[in-house]
Amino acid sequence: MIVEMIPYAVAAIIVVAMLLEIRTGRIPNWLTALPFVLFAVLLVVAEDRTPFYWQMGLALGVFLFGLVMFAIGGSGAGAVKLMAGVALFVPVSNAGYAALIFLVVFFVSAFVFVQLRKIFGSENSKWHLMANAVLPLSFSIGVAGLSGMFLL
Template sequence: MIAQYIPYAMAAVLILALCIDIRTARMPNWLTLLPVVLFIVQIATSGDPSAYGWQLAQGAIVFVLGIGLFAVGGMGAGAVKLLAGTALLIPTSNGWIAVVGFLGAVFVLFPIIIWTRKAIGSEDSKWAILARQILPMSLPIAAAGLLGMFYA
């Protein structure tokens, strides 16, 4: 019964992560730990815990790929942890939809952010996205997670 509400809790985590990341350009550790906690709750409350083995493998693969991106400076450590935790909660059958959502956000929404920063951004803005040359990785992670969890 509880397991069916986990995607909604994860959606709230992703939206909160996006808001914090846009404002501060940081991803708190407590926030990146929540997807793992939700995955453990999902396993503990489901009728068949062995059904989540592929999702665990999916999360591990995403974590290893994310560490590679972190090593070359393509992604921050908080984003890697949030991405891997999000991958734990996406059904394996929707994995490709999540990948398309992630790439779509990177190639469609990031240019919009860059254009907006050029148009209205300033160094004294209270919003990190407008004050500094950063791209919030929580945006494509949230797009991937929401599409992956709720795409029917």
């Protein structure tokens, strides 16, 4: 019964990460580690681990892509770890669609966040998104991950 609740726990982790990054500009390491811990629990209790090997391969590919993005300054380390952790729970059959959702949400949210910052933003804001010229990747990662886990 607990195993069936793990995707919902991952969904809660994603939502908390999105809110924390928008508010503070950071995703804490303990939060990015939780999907990996939950996946380890799944590995321990699973009778057939074969599907999980494909998930680990997908997550490794996503992590390597994230490392390249981090190396060229396209994302932060927290976003890379969160993206790999979320990839552990998006079914491989939905991964391509989740990647497309990520790209669409990223470009649309970039426009929306810039417009919100122009209208409501100020350097004195306590919200990192409103005080600085940043784009929180956790929002795109979260929407794509939640869509891949529950909607597709």
